[in-house]
Amino acid sequence: MRLDILLARAASRLVEAGSPSARLDAEVLLCHVLGVDRAWLYTWGDREAGGSDQARFEALIAARAAGQPVAYLTGEREFWGLSLLTGPSTLIPRPDTETLVAAALSRMPARAGRLLDLGTGSGAVALALASERPDWYALGIDLNPGAVALARRNAERLGIANVGFRVGDWFAALDESDFDVIVANPPYLADDDPHLELGDVRFEPRGALVAGDQGLADLHHLVDASRHRLVADGWLLLEHGAEQGAAVREALCAKGYQDVASEQDLAGHERVSLGRWAGSRR
Numbered sequence: 518m519r520l521d522i523l524l525a526r527a528a529s530r531l532v533e534a535g536s537p538s539a540r541l542d543a544e545v546l547l548c549h550v551l552g553v554d555r556a557w558l559y560t561w562g563d564r565e566a567g568g569s570d571q572a573r574f575e576a577l578i579a580a581r582a583a584g585q586p587v588a589y590l591t592g593e594r595e596f597w598g599l600s601l602l603t604g605p606s607t608l609i610p611r612p613d614t615e616t617l618v619a620a621a622l623s624r625m626p627a628r629a630g631r632l633l634d635l636g637t638g639s640g641a642v643a644l645a646l647a648s649e650r651p652d653w654y655a656l657g658i659d660l661n662p663g664a665v666a667l668a669r670r671n672a673e674r675l676g677i678a679n680v681g682f683r684v685g686d687w688f689a690a691l692d693e694s695d696f697d698v699i700v701a702n703p704p705y706l707a708d709d710d711p712h713l714e715l716g717d718v719r720f721e722p723r724g725a726l727v728a729g730d731q732g733l734a735d736l737h738h739l740v741d742a743s744r745h746r747l748v749a750d751g752w753l754l755l756e757h758g759a760e761q762g763a764a765v766r767e768a769l770c771a772k773g774y775q776d777v778a779s780e781q782d783l784a785g786h787e788r789v790s791l792g793r794w795a796g797s798r799r
């Protein structure tokens with residue numbers, strides 16, 4: 518069958534299945550099967566698909582129609598211009614999290630330093646920052662050994678050497694050293710959050726998404742414990758839900774952080790809150 522016809526049929530099947538981005542999903546999956554980019558597909562749509570390519574593509578469309586995330590089907594997702602391996606042990610990196618990367622970059626001093634990425638998942642944030650600042654060292658920590666294995670593969674595949682990954686429960690796996698910047702995109706959904714039943718989120722690990730105390734438990738813990746791991750004038754930056762900015766700012770102020778503020782994502786939601794640890798009153 519011609520590629521453009523195959524694509525149109527697949528897109529309409531995904532529309533029927535309720536996919537919000539049916540045409541794009543079909544294009545991404547066909548590109549994945551053929552090993553080409555979307556520009557190639559637009560140029561050569563009148564070519565015939567090989568029998569085995571067509572069968573593979575149709576199997577992926579069936580999985581997508583059943584709700585499987587495109588990033589798990591292709592095994593890849595782009596984040597901060599980096600192509601990252603993804604898998605069911607990790608959260609799929611989100612564009613919103615680029616707000617955290619941009620906010621951290623603008624606060625990393627010009628001199629070399631050390632960065633800690635807590636709950637690193639696929640390594641997205643640590644790798645983005647390490648790629649931008651080769652003079653810094655970034656350490657990513659995650660409780661999930663599958664996530665840490667994937668983050669290590671991502672670093673190797675991208676050739677990013679100024680980064681390391683470790684399995685651990687937040688700060689428990691660390692030695693005594695301090696960090697100039699700590700970033701985290703921790704679990705922040707309440708366990709009854711309706712988003713857990715929608716779209717890709719249904720397939721992502723609950724341990725990456727859900728925290729107690731209406732989603733604030735891990736955020737509160739990181740605000741408190743990071744004080745013991747930051748150098749004087751070091752920064753803590755936390756991603757959180759669109760409605761959690763005020764609560765995170767309040768927690769940062771209550772624990773004695775300075776210059777507390779929030780930054781918005783592209784949709785205009787408060788997405789990252791941050792504070793500077795002046796180095797006293799632990």
Ligand SMILES: C[S@@+](CC[C@H](N)C(=O)[O-])C[C@H]1O[C@@H](n2cnc3c(N)ncnc32)[C@H](O)[C@@H]1O
Nearest residue numbers: 608610636637638659660661686687702704725
């Ligand atoms: C929202 S995901 C963020 C993943 C990645 N940083 C990103 O932005 O794409 C949260 C991550 O925190 C990890 N996590 C949850 N509890 C943890 C804990 N107690 N210690 C370390 N990591 C934890 C999860 O395994 C998950 O990878």
